[in-house]
Amino acid sequence: MASQREYDIILLGATGYTGKLTAGYLTSSVSEPIKWAIAGRSQSKLSDLAAKLKSSSGSGSAPSTIVVSELTVQEVTKIAKTTKILLNCVGPYHKYSTPVVQACAESGTHYFDVTGETPWVREIIQKFEDTAKRNKAVLIPEIGMESAPSDLVAFSAVKLIREIWDCGVMDMVSAVYELKSSGASGGTLATGLGLFDHYSAKQLKESADPFCLSPLSQRDHRHTKTPEPTTYRKTMGQRLTGVWQYPLLGTLTTSITAGPNQAIVHRSAGKYPYYYGFNFNYAEYMAVNPGPAGYLISLALMFLTIFLAFPPTRAIIKGFMKYKPGEGPTVESTKDNRVEIRAVAVAEQLSKVPRKAFVNFVFEGGMYELTARLMVTGAITLLKDQDKVVKTHGYGFLTPSALGQGYIDRLDKAGVKIKAKQLGDVGSK
Template sequence: MSSKEYDLIVLGANGYTGKNVVEYISTHLPTDLKWAVAGRTHSKLASLVDELKPLNRDRVLPGIEVVKLKPNELHALVKKAKVLINTVGPYHLHGTPVVEACANNGTHYLDVTGESPWVLDIIRKYHETAKQNHAIIIPMIGIESAPPDLLSFALVTLIRSQYSTGVREITSVLHKMKSSPSGGTLSTALTILDSYSLPQIAKANSGDWSSSPVPHPKSPSRPLPAHRRGVFRKNFGVRRIPHLGTCTTSVAAGANTMTVQRTWGLLDKGQFYGPNFQYRDYAVVRNAFVGAIIHLSLAIGILALAIPPLRWLAKKLVPLAPGQGAARDVAKKDIIEFRAVATVDEDMEKPRKAFGRLRFEGGMYYLTGVFLAEAAMVLLKEEKLVEELDGGLLTPAMLGQAFIERMTKAGVVLELEILPEGAE
């Protein structure tokens, strides 16, 4: 690693997410960082570097690497870097050869996909190769699914420190989100069914523990809590959850659940979180009517996009092209907040619980850039942690407390508390 030309390369630096990453690197990371921007067109990359110059005149400017997504060019590129940040999506269309190159050449890799079927594919194909070559590969380290993964890890760590036992269940919710999707996000949503069938997507989002490296044992039979019972909940996806509010189906539930379940299996083969651990993921809504509309709209929308002519029409009508997104002054008003409740794994009528909140005010794609850049710094600076992780397809929470500390210094608010005993 010490012989690498660059510490870090940002692939897709000219895109909407890529520009957020490189601007954050320019203004916040160490000025002696050896880094490069990579993409298909030299003139666009050169213009980007010119835009970065005024942001920090003390910084070493990035090198420029022109590359197409061809195996030979990608292998040559990743050999130059310790860490590669990939912002070229949709990942199910463009990400596989990049992961393959990093896994084969021992280069650490980060991306911000939310494409669950694709992540399952690369776990199966490249986990062992990456492990053999000591390459740490972490997909889903953006809004999907770093916040709920880190929040879950923090709650489990708190309960372990307080009670020396595991967690029975974490229920996480997207409490608030004020933002708009980029063209790349919309493109991903509209093309995923070009690569995967509905059954494949349903399986990837089913929460069946298929992302975990170890099987999940059957949990002991217990009565279902009130928010998981009832015909209305089953048919309309709406439930009232203590401490969290009225909730419905979350569009990111599959990706978040897959990520947290993989973290469960990676950390001491499930023993740190606890053998009976379960994870649930929802979104908060104003009332039950809104929740039912969202639940039904998501179901109908997915079925509609499975019909090729309707999917073609939706692509024609999408308002943003890949690489486009909200204007900077608009994005600065974005807010995102996740909340979660963790239940201690203990045989009590009312087991003890902990509550957590993770919040960020500012651009959502800016936050994605922060996640990528600060995760890269963990991989570059935390040598002992990197040695312990040793490679493979991992998750955001595997970067542990060092990553959480970097994110809180960058403006992410993380608050944890033990709830009063007997709290519902």
Template sequence: MASNRDYDIIVLGATGYTGKLTAEYLAKSVTEPVRWAIAGRSQSKLSDVAAKLNSSNAPAGTIVISELTVPEVTKLIAKKTKILINCIGPYHKYSTPVVQACAESGTHYLDVTGETPWVREIITKFEETAKKNKAVIIPEIGIESAPSDLVAYSAVKRIREIWDCGVMDMVAAVHELKTSGASGGTLATGLGLFEHYSAKQLKATTNPFCLSPLSERDHRHTKYPAPTTYRRTFGEKLTGAWKYPLLGDLTTSVTAGPNQAIVHRSAGKFPYYYGFNFNYAEYMAVASPINGMLVHFLIVFLTFCLAIPPIRAIVKGFMKYKPGEGPTVESTQDNRMEIRAVAVAEQLSKIPRKAFVNFLFEGGMYELTARLIVLGAITLLKEQDKIVKTHGYGFLTPSSLGQGYIDRLDKADVKIKVKQLGDLGSK
């Protein structure tokens, strides 16, 4: 990362819904000295955003970029900053040139996409370029999929510390999710995936290991390990409803796909730490098996419907928010997200060895996303040498930012707590 650039961080898409929240959080809440700027397509809108921030840590500049082409992004943004926070979605539609420009310029990049097909595509296209030019690229460092990735990392870290072994199986559950709804950009992105990618491409990314590099790095172990400490029956798989110790009744989670893919990429890049037989599965907690079946079949039905173009067109017409719009701050005051997870250590014993993790945030989900990506960028800015020494360059995951990231999040009221279950351990 070049040291003589104009800015430490540029927020691209700062006039959009998520971009504004990101800029606001960076201006109001980050006490470490950072020279940053905001970028977008409209000077008047950028000026309005900058004026409303009204902070001693206000952006040092505004950058107008009319076209998201590789030459223009490279000239106006990528070569001017050390780190780019990209809030322009749908990412599959607009942001491939942005990633390419960063990879070619040696500029670190973070975004908040949840578009697994696109993430798979850019990894294939730009991984080697990013490594060659010493760029760190971290997609999905928002609500998808940083919480899940940090929960998994925290469990593995605790088990390593106590029992000096990896993890076999990990089951996570969205225990509570109270939200004021999705923004217009999020909804447009979800609908756009069905139009941009073929059914074959979408199906390929339903595999929870679709982003894992493990099969490319080590062929001595199972390519896609199946759970070894529990089994779901045919009926449970069919209905989606089942029960897991300490987590209760569970069912299919609509957000599990991207989260599982990112967690397995983390594990696949560092199998000697996570464990070669590591398996992560994510579900949603429900009040009863009946509720679980209803939720599961509803998700299946809606997915089928959205694959039909006329139905997508109808859904677009009834969207509450348009792209660039989202829930008001007032409506998100009582929002809440809690994830609970159980990880089983590789060393089986008479007394089961496990770690129990709890992730909790009280506030709006897009506010959470802003904290996740801003503090991720600050961690990368301040701890780059340590992160690169451990993980190298190229496409990394949120957990690669390590304990320093988790500590910053803790101070920002994003809480991740871990406790051991079982014997005292060997260390």
């Protein structure tokens, strides 16, 4: 990537729901002297947003505005060549953003997005990985609510186990322990529904494999199919109902966000099997109270998947959407929102007392505000730590955890708390 460019960051799709939150966070909380711009299709909307950002910043300054009339490779390349990092909030990504990724890969421009569209992420990795590496671009999709928290939780557990017991991880079970949310934005809902319109049943099935993004799935026969966990087994009844119990995490059931999160975590592990462990397995669930709730949630998600598979029922579901694309919960309604993730990782080492790591992730606030903080903090981390990140991971499609402990430390200052602690006996090092 060229060292001298006009901007440090360009935020594309700044006038959308998530884009506005991201722009607001960039304005209010980034103390580093950076030069940035907002980009979109409408000059009037961009100007209005810039004026609001200027009035709220207290510094009397506002980001530059850039109009992108069409999301073609040619148009996006013009702006990609002017910035070090492009933050992309234009979704549905599978519908609009493939040219954006291509432009960044060809221009040597670092790229972040906040998608959770695993089939699309799989597609762009296959198409543009070599191009990105050749042009020295770092591309990190899914650095929002999906799937940065899960990836950072897994990284924190593996890091602790490596430091204490000098070994990898066999199994890791993660649970959304608490999720108080004001609901999904119109863009998120449109994206989820649109995947069923855009991709075939075969493509969706392949992308549901937790290892579909892992490099090991292409070169290691052990990962051509989802391996069984090493340290626990589910009964047939638990598999059918989706409800089971796990020590320290309680009663667990199916999580609607598990798919993209598991795929990203396994990509991280697949890129570094000597660090994570060759038998590493990550599974994500939702914690529920004992009783019928878990069974009802699992059953509801099963029927929702069936309904989404058929165009007529999919059309009916679209008619009940609370928000249109570009709309979402108000800031006031999200003030008491909260997410907490708890996870247990089992060390790949035999001992009388099981050696484990327990990780806790907490954020107080709206889920889209969390997404804004995750993406902005990731961009700042890459600007500051680029040499370290590239030396360790190289270029191409990376995962959020590739930004390392520096990212986690900066997130802590941004109100995103990730804590890992040791369970079991003392370390062997």
